Amino acid sequence: MKKVLIAGCLLLLSLSMVMAGGGSDQTIKIGLNIPLTGDSPKVGEGAKYASEIVQKELEAAGGLDVKGKKYKVQFVIVDNELKADSAVQAALRLVVQDQVLAVMGPCGSGRAIPAGQVNNENRTPMVSPWATNPAVTLNRPYVFRACILDPVQAPAAVNFAGSQFPQAKKTAILYNLDDDYSKTLAELFRDSWTKSNGSGSVVAFESFGQKDQDFSVQLTRIINAGADLLYLPDYYNHVALIIPQAKDLGWGNKPILGSDSWGSADLVSLSNGAVKGYYFTTHYAAAGAVGATKAFIDKYKAAYGYTPDDVAALSYDSIHIILQAIQTAGITGNLQTDRDGIKNAIATMKNFDGITGKMTFDANGDPEKPAVVVRVNDAGEFEYVTSM
Amino acid sequence: MLATILQNIFNALQWGSFYSMIALGYCLVYGVLRLINFAHGDIFMTACYIAFFIASALLSTFVSGGSVVFVATLILTMIATALVGVTIERVAYRPLRKKGVNRLYVVITALMVGFILENGNLAFLGASSRRFPDILQKELWNFGPVTLTNLKVLVIVAAFVVFGVLQFIVKKTVFGMSMRAISYDKFAIPLMGIPVNRVITFTFALGSSLAAVAGILFGMSYPVLDPYMGMTIGWKAFIAAVVGGIGEISGAFLGGFILGFIEIFIAAFFPSSFKDLVSFVILLIILVIKPTGFFGFAKSTKI
Numbered sequence: 001m002k003k004v005l006i007a008g009c010l011l012l013l014s015l016s017m018v019m020a021g022g023g024s025d026q027t028i029k030i031g032l033n034i035p036l037t038g039d040s041p042k043v044g045e046g047a048k049y050a051s052e053i054v055q056k057e058l059e060a061a062g063g064l065d066v067k068g069k070k071y072k073v074q075f076v077i078v079d080n081e082l083k084a085d086s087a088v089q090a091a092l093r094l095v096v097q098d099q100v101l102a103v104m105g106p107c108g109s110g111r112a113i114p115a116g117q118v119n120n121e122n123r124t125p126m127v128s129p130w131a132t133n134p135a136v137t138l139n140r141p142y143v144f145r146a147c148i149l150d151p152v153q154a155p156a157a158v159n160f161a162g163s164q165f166p167q168a169k170k171t172a173i174l175y176n177l178d179d180d181y182s183k184t185l186a187e188l189f190r191d192s193w194t195k196s197n198g199s200g201s202v203v204a205f206e207s208f209g210q211k212d213q214d215f216s217v218q219l220t221r222i223i224n225a226g227a228d229l230l231y232l233p234d235y236y237n238h239v240a241l242i243i244p245q246a247k248d249l250g251w252g253n254k255p256i257l258g259s260d261s262w263g264s265a266d267l268v269s270l271s272n273g274a275v276k277g278y279y280f281t282t283h284y285a286a287a288g289a290v291g292a293t294k295a296f297i298d299k300y301k302a303a304y305g306y307t308p309d310d311v312a313a314l315s316y317d318s319i320h321i322i323l324q325a326i327q328t329a330g331i332t333g334n335l336q337t338d339r340d341g342i343k344n345a346i347a348t349m350k351n352f353d354g355i356t357g358k359m360t361f362d363a364n365g366d367p368e369k370p371a372v373v374v375r376v377n378d379a380g381e382f383e384y385v386t387s388m
Numbered sequence: 389m390l391a392t393i394l395q396n397i398f399n400a401l402q403w404g405s406f407y408s409m410i411a412l413g414y415c416l417v418y419g420v421l422r423l424i425n426f427a428h429g430d431i432f433m434t435a436c437y438i439a440f441f442i443a444s445a446l447l448s449t450f451v452s453g454g455s456v457v458f459v460a461t462l463i464l465t466m467i468a469t470a471l472v473g474v475t476i477e478r479v480a481y482r483p484l485r486k487k488g489v490n491r492l493y494v495v496i497t498a499l500m501v502g503f504i505l506e507n508g509n510l511a512f513l514g515a516s517s518r519r520f521p522d523i524l525q526k527e528l529w530n531f532g533p534v535t536l537t538n539l540k541v542l543v544i545v546a547a548f549v550v551f552g553v554l555q556f557i558v559k560k561t562v563f564g565m566s567m568r569a570i571s572y573d574k575f576a577i578p579l580m581g582i583p584v585n586r587v588i589t590f591t592f593a594l595g596s597s598l599a600a601v602a603g604i605l606f607g608m609s610y611p612v613l614d615p616y617m618g619m620t621i622g623w624k625a626f627i628a629a630v631v632g633g634i635g636e637i638s639g640a641f642l643g644g645f646i647l648g649f650i651e652i653f654i655a656a657f658f659p660s661s662f663k664d665l666v667s668f669v670i671l672l673i674i675l676v677i678k679p680t681g682f683f684g685f686a687k688s689t690k691i
Binding site: 036037038039040041042045177206207208209211213214216217218220221224237240241244247248249250266269270271272 | 391392395396399400402403510514515516517519522526528530533535537540606610611612614616617619620621651652653655656659660661663664
């Protein structure tokens with residue numbers, strides 16, 4: 001009996017020594033506030049897979065090197081179901097319960113605006129990969145983003161339409177009333193279009209609800225208003241329904257222009273190819289990428305079997321922005337000091353070399369980057385056209 | 389202006405057809421059991437998914453679509469969905485009925501069954517939207533300013549056929565007579581030797597196969613499927629059934645079209661952001677003036 005006891009004690013002792021000797025006894029926790037269920041789960045999937053790729057890179061390097069010491073990084077993933085209230089809950093959970101150092105996400109503006117408030121009030125740095133609405137970072141020193149803003153994206157779309165479709169003078173807009181992102185972008189596009197084509201050149205400004213599936217009445221009005229171009233600042237699941245219905249009602253071959261919310265891997269399959277030939281403004285183009293961008297795309301494709309969309313690429317960049325900030329600021333062990341350090345490091349970051357472009361953050365916490373215009377080519381790939 | 393109105397009449401007919409077909413399912417079950425089967429919208433969603441799997445399987449075997457594949461998908465989906473409906477009745481509603489509990493509890497059970505169907509789908513099939521396959525080759529027809537597709541016409545015709553068949557079953561067959569009899573007096577009827585449970589099973593099978601017809605056509609018209617797709621349209625169809633008069637088949641049928649026309653024409657003449665607001669204010673006014681709906685009859689107990 002005594003022998004067993006001694007053996008047990010020895011075993012425990014050796015185990016604890018092994019654990020202590022492992023080196024990385026400290027773990028850095030980073031929260032992911034992303035939509036894994038809800039209306040566009042592909043968005044959350046891309047973000048999650050991007051974090052898995054970062055995780056693999058870190059494992060290969062033996063952990064994150066912060067001022068000469070290796071740390072293990074743990075991603076705490078919370079599903080926000082693509083709902084504003086759930087995103088707020090998720091943000092609170094990550095900040096208070098899980099005590100993460102920083103949060104990546106929510107992805108879209110509808111969730112990032114309310115969740116950003118929570119993160120800012122709790123003085124926890126947050127980087128949204130994909131939220132393009134100005135309100136996300138406005139007057140919130142702890143909130144940053146890795147993508148271009150709607151006030152950049154909308155005029156870029158108008159300018160592109162002007163050069164690509166000079167015959168299009170009258171435009172129609174169909175947006176999602178339930179989504180801050182879609183509504184704001186629609187208004188910015190309307191104002192920008194009116195500025196360059198004169199008043200009355202926006203002939204239809206129509207909306208629908210999140211759960212709507214039938215858009216026939218809005219499209220009938222758009223078609224009969226004599227619009228030359230249709231702007232759809234909507235999510236891919238709506239776009240996949242709207243475009244075939246527009247064609248069924250007699251839209252014909254007139255151009256349709258979209259925004260970065262089109263850029264999902266599911267867009268082409270859900271619309272059964274109906275989106276081919278149309279253009280949208282976004283953050284990066286997978287077809288024809290080089291360097292680190294290509295390396296990321298190849299890794300992602302090999303692991304998950306499809307080309308990563310822009311949310312995945314921007315999530316990858318967002319996580320790396322946080323990691324680089326941690327490396328710059330260092331780890332003291334005091335949660336609030338570390339969170340403040342990360343915030344300051346991101347705010348002063350110069351020319352962060354991301355796979356979606358170089359980023360330097362302005363006073364609002366927004367990166368200075370151009371918008372990329374891509375075309376859905378016949379193979380269903382998103383092909384680079386120009387930068388505006 | 390005329391062009392817009394004409395086009396919107398067809399838009400409303402198509403959209404109203406879906407409400408009507410779903411509302412008929414509510415109406416059947418309500419007519420016999422005085423039970424509002426709140427799971428009906430989700431049975432419709434389930435039917436969409438069943439049709440999706442059957443059509444995908446058939447298309448991968450027969451390569452190209454066409455009317456044969458369509459009819460085969462329709463029949464198989466109707467059978468499978470009828471089985472789903474009957475199973476739900478057996479598992480969730482019949483035990484409660486046997487215990488003779490208040491009807492309110494059965495309605496709550498129906499709500500729960502709806503959530504179970506939604507979340508079961510979410511758990512087993514994942515949250516990603518699915519693309520419904522193109523079963524029929526789409527054709528575009530231009531009649532002056534109005535543009536129609538073969539699918540749109542099929543949907544509208546189907547709604548009327550479904551209504552006609554249902555009227556026939558309820559008014560002219562023995563089963564229909566039993567259904568009406570149970571609805572009239574559920575205590576005296578078993579004494580007459582009418583197998584009440586069998587008639588109820590048949591009612592659920594019939595109601596669910598109606599949802600199947602609606603589901604397959606809906607999948608073809610709006611080919612992006614997700615687990616929550618049945619919720620809103622189910623509620624709205626229920627409202628349509630009440631506005632039309634839920635105890636009466638022609639009432640539910642008409643109610644669906646009323647809601648379809650109101651929704652489409654409100655959006656056609658008001659800013660589209662007011663669509664649901666104004667639509668439901670109108671429906672509320674209709675119900676306040678005529679609480680039993682257009683074709684309904686006064687009943688002392690509703691749930």
